[in-house]
Amino acid sequence: MNPLAPAALAHACFMPTYAGARAHFLAAAAAAGAPTDILVHEQARGPDGSTLSTDVAVLGPRDAERALLVVSGTHGPEGFTGSAAQIALLYRLAVQPPPAGLRIVLVHAINPWGFAHLSRTTENNVDLNRNFIDWEAPPPDNPLYPSLHAALTAQEWSPEALDAAEARLQAWIRVQGHATFVDVLARGQYTHPHGVHYGGAGREWSNRTLETLLQRHLAGVRRIGLIDWHTGLGERGQPFFLCFNEPGDAGWERACRWWGRDRIETRAGFDGSARPRYQGLLFQGVQRYAPAAEVTGAVIEFGTLASAETRRALQADSYLKTHPGLPQDQARALRALLLEAFSPPDPDWKRSVLGHALRIQEQAIQGVEAWPA
């Protein structure tokens, strides 16, 4: 077991920058004896001009039939939490190797630009978790998004303008209903490149990188347990599961066994609305790029702020991108807002989420190990 107490472990595993998280991940992988694969992003750089990469640590035999795949950083700064969970898992695996016959693949910072620049999107303002659609077909439409676009993206950053946008948004919700609102956001949109939840105009670098690393490290695997770590949804400091297997099918039932039916079948997290119709998820990318494998898994979120505050943080993210050259103080304040929503500096929050994350990863390892061949 890990010798560190929860608070000390959280303090040790949460890094304040992408570069720090990356270095710690690589060091923890070395300590666990896990070979690493570094996929350098050739088209993007960090805020200081430094190199960006998605880094992969791999444990267990190459010919394993079962694997656990853990991904961090799909949504940029949400990656601080996923990274901490991966680092803590590597520490544990350094003293207690994984079960024989199980492969563990840890993907650090699948969206390294967003992680390094503290933006939920990729370098092209793309929500990576809407980018894994079938690009052979026309992108899905989202006919109601244009009527929400102005209220979701701030044109001006002042209390008056933000309050006016919020009032427009609430008026829209009164007419269309909350469930429709949640659904419009979840579907993503492929028409407004400066908007929120923009799914892109083609496959992002991170999307192609996921395919490359699955081919390199999970070819031949027949059963994949997937954890895609996120933050921002659910009760503060608590895990919130979004299982993307079909409700009731074998994968869904398996996720219920691994993590508890009450967690998988909860209706919390969307302010009472049903789970919306997500499109273009990383989960779907894993299914597409590992076609021989059965995939069971979930996006696992940790709650931070109330949804209105998280929405304000998304507006800040968008505003920072559409208003380059903001005064440094203002840019810093907007980034602090983003971090409160997606990587709170609160030590109690970190301790809580890391404890849950370790347990959830442990349950997944046991679950994948017990998965019949």
Ligand SMILES: [Zn+2]
């Ligand atoms: Zn997320």
